[in-house]
Amino acid sequence: MSATLVDVRDLVVDYGRGADRLRAVDGVSFSLRRGETLAVIGESGSGKSSLAHALAGIVDPTSGSINRTPGTGGRGGRPSHVIFQDPRTALNSRLLVWQCVAEPMAPGRLRIPHSLRGPALGLLRRVGLTDDIADRRPGQLSGGQRQRVTIARALASRADLILCDEPVASLDMSLQAEVLRLLADLRDEHGLTYLFISHDLGSVAKIADRVGVMYMGRLVEVGSTRQVLEGPRHPYTQALLAAVPRLTFDRRDRGRILLRGEIPDPRRPPSGCRFRTRCPLASDYCAQEIPSLADDASSDHPTACHYRDRAQATWKPTRTDADQRVEPR
Numbered sequence: 001m002s003a004t005l006v007d008v009r010d011l012v013v014d015y016g017r018g019a020d021r022l023r024a025v026d027g028v029s030f031s032l033r034r035g036e037t038l039a040v041i042g043e044s045g046s047g048k049s050s051l052a053h054a055l056a057g058i059v060d061p062t063s064g065s066i067n068r069t070p071g072t073g074g075r076g077g078r079p080s081h082v083i084f085q086d087p088r089t090a091l092n093s094r095l096l097v098w099q100c101v102a103e104p105m106a107p108g109r110l111r112i113p114h115s116l117r118g119p120a121l122g123l124l125r126r127v128g129l130t131d132d133i134a135d136r137r138p139g140q141l142s143g144g145q146r147q148r149v150t151i152a153r154a155l156a157s158r159a160d161l162i163l164c165d166e167p168v169a170s171l172d173m174s175l176q177a178e179v180l181r182l183l184a185d186l187r188d189e190h191g192l193t194y195l196f197i198s199h200d201l202g203s204v205a206k207i208a209d210r211v212g213v214m215y216m217g218r219l220v221e222v223g224s225t226r227q228v229l230e231g232p233r234h235p236y237t238q239a240l241l242a243a244v245p246r247l248t249f250d251r252r253d254r255g256r257i258l259l260r261g262e263i264p265d266p267r268r269p270p271s272g273c274r275f276r277t278r279c280p281l282a283s284d285y286c287a288q289e290i291p292s293l294a295d296d297a298s299s300d301h302p303t304a305c306h307y308r309d310r311a312q313a314t315w316k317p318t319r320t321d322a323d324q325r326v327e328p329r
Helices: 048-056 097-105 114-126 143-157 173-190 201-207 225-230 235-242 251-255 284-288 308-314
Strands: 004-015 022-033 037-041 063-068 080-083 161-165 193-197 210-215 218-224
Touching: 004 048, 022 048, 022 193, 022 218, 037 048, 037 201, 048 080, 048 161, 048 193, 080 143, 097 114, 097 143, 114 143, 143 173, 173 193, 173 201, 193 201, 201 225, 210 225, 210 235, 218 225, 218 235
Parallel strands: 037 193, 037 210, 080 161, 161 193
Antiparallel strands: 004 022, 004 063, 210 218
């Protein structure tokens, strides 16, 4: 088994203070092994990006700890690097493409030395780009080319942990598949570790080893990709899977768990289980006791739900147009 690269314990991220305080991440704990891809899924506003930004040092945690294993990767670069959703804002429009790639290799320098052009060209070739784009500006590239440049930058950073924040969301379907294959190939080639933030379950099925599901700042289910996507135990995870569009009607759809209403105000979350206001299995007990992953710690598929066994027993998987069948890695 691979060594642990990152261990996160009781992580809390707040924005604002007092009555206007918004707790984007609330007591999240998990470990990430070297060479592993952990996908974090959930609706917009669930805290996925805030979690990634805390790991990247973009925002400061309010409390909790992020412990990294030093000196075991041999890459000699930054602790982490972020691949953002929109490559148009991730690249400096004033730099040439090769300079964008070389920038992480020259931290703190006002000018990027021309001696880094060769290594930058090598990285551009590795992500499937040709030398003729090296002297263009980012604005002269297509969306797919720009995202490949951001991936080349991630390699240039020599970071052990790559935080992929919706990295294919802005691309069309054919380009999404190409970029996902590239990310998987680079992970296997360089021993990279990914935290993969996404709402696209199809992408998650293709690249992730494990999946964590977030709702209103908390992890509610964690397991292998096959466990979570093929045998979900939390009603929220089941509702996410049921919401994937389909062209054909299945009689089993009548028994699907569907999300009701909107996410509650995160500044005033519900008592007890935060999903109870939208959950068809909720009872009065759910309003009184907060379910925790720690309550199911002995399982290899921990789930923060008082009725996890009942939910799993009634789960009826359906074949979808965006089929999430998981192929073994």
